[in-house]
Amino acid sequence: AQSVTQLGSHVSVSEGALVLLRCNYSSSVPPYLFWYVQYPNQGLQLLLKYTSAATLVKGINDFEAEFKKSETSFHLTKPSAHMSDAAEYFCAVSAGNNDMRFGAGTRLTVKP
Amino acid sequence: KAGVTQTPRYLIKTRGQQVTLSCSPISGHRSVSWYQQTPGQGLQFLFEYFSETQRNKGNFPGRFSGRQFSNSRSEMNVSTLELGDSALYLCASSLDPAGGQETQYFGPGTRLLVL
Numbered sequence: 001a002q003s004v005t006q007l008g009s010h011v012s013v014s015e016g017a018l019v020l021l022r023c024n025y026s027s028s029v030p031p032y033l034f035w036y037v038q039y040p041n042q043g044l045q046l047l048l049k050y051t052s053a054a055t056l057v058k059g060i061n062d063f064e065a066e067f068k069k070s071e072t073s074f075h076l077t078k079p080s081a082h083m084s085d086a087a088e089y090f091c092a093v094s095a096g097n098n099d100m101r102f103g104a105g106t107r108l109t110v111k112p
Numbered sequence: 113k114a115g116v117t118q119t120p121r122y123l124i125k126t127r128g129q130q131v132t133l134s135c136s137p138i139s140g141h142r143s144v145s146w147y148q149q150t151p152g153q154g155l156q157f158l159f160e161y162f163s164e165t166q167r168n169k170g171n172f173p174g175r176f177s178g179r180q181f182s183n184s185r186s187e188m189n190v191s192t193l194e195l196g197d198s199a200l201y202l203c204a205s206s207l208d209p210a211g212g213q214e215t216q217y218f219g220p221g222t223r224l225l226v227l
Contacts, residue, residue, distance in 0.1 A: 036218075043116070043202055043218035090155065099168040100145070100204075100216060102155035 002027040002093045006103035014111050019078040021106045023065075023091030026072065033074045034092040034100070035065055044090065050074060061085070086110045113138055116205050116219035124225045130191040133222045137184050137205030143167075144186040145216060146178060149200040158201075161186050190224075198226045 007022040025031055032051050036044040048059025055067045065076045074091060091103040117136045125131050137144050145168075146158040157170040161180035178188040184205070190197055200223050204216035 034215075041220075043220045044204075046215055046217070049215055099157055099160065099170070101157065102147075104154045 002029075002031060002095050002101050004091050004093045004101055004103040006089075006091050006106050008106055009104060010107045010109065012109040012111060013081045015083055016080050019063075019076070019081045019085065019108065021076040021089050021091075021108065023074045023076065023103060024072050025074060025091070025093045027093055027095060029095050032094045033065075033067060034094070035059065035063070035074075035076050036090045036092060036102075038088045038090065038105075040087075047076070047089075081108075081110045083110050083112065116203055116217055118201075118203050118219040118222050120222060121220065122223050122225075124227065125193050126227050127193055127195060129193050130189060131193060131224060132187055132189045133201055133203075133224075135186045135188075135203030135205075135219060137186070137203075138217055141205035141207055141217070142184050143206045144180055144184060145204045145206070146186070146188050147202040147204065148172075149202060149221070150198070155202070158188065193226045195226050198224060200224075 003026045005024045034049045035047040037047050038044050047063045048057045050057050050067045058064045063078045065074050067074050088105045088107050090105050092100045094100045119134045143162045145160040147155050149155045159178050160168040164180045175191045180186045200221045202218050202221045204218045206216045
C-alpha cells in the first residue's frame, strides 16, 4: 500500500521568499506522485506530477518538485512566493490504479 | 473543454436520511473517483468507477455506494446519514490510466452538512 507524509501542517513565508513544502512517500511499486493546490471553497487543481519520465518536474505557476528515490521524497519548491500562492497544498501518491492517497495537507501563508 | 461538474454544490440533510450526489466528468474521461474531505481525516478515497464498473474501493462502510452510467456520469449515494458524514465530497475524472495518463481533474465539490 502507498502513503504520503507531509511535514509541516502550516508553512509561512514572506512574499518573494523561497517556498519549500515537504513530502515523503511510501510505495511498494514505482509510484506516480502529484502535488495539488486547493483554494478556499474550491476543488483541487493539479500543480505537477511525476510519472518516471524525469526526476525534476516543472509545473504551473513556477512550481517544481524533485523526485528523490533514495530519500523517498518529492518536495515542492517555488523560488519566489506571491501573495496569490496562499492556499492548501496536497501531495499524493498512486500505484497506477487511480486509488490516490493524499497527505494531510500543508497550509501556506504568504506575508507581505 | 468544460471541467468536472458536481451537483448540488451545497446540501443540508438530517441524520437518518439518504443523499445522492452527482458528478459529470470531463468529456472523454472514463474514470471517475470520489473522495471525502473533512478537517479531521483529510482527503480519503471512497471509490473509483471505470466503464460502469467499480474498480477500486476505499475503506468506507457499505452505506456509501456509487454507480456510473454509460455516458461516464457518476452518482454516489450515502444512506442512513450520520453527523460524521458532514464533509466536502470531491469527484475527479481521468482518462484510462493504462497509458500512464493518470492525472485526475477535480470538480468543485459538494458540501454536505448533516444535522
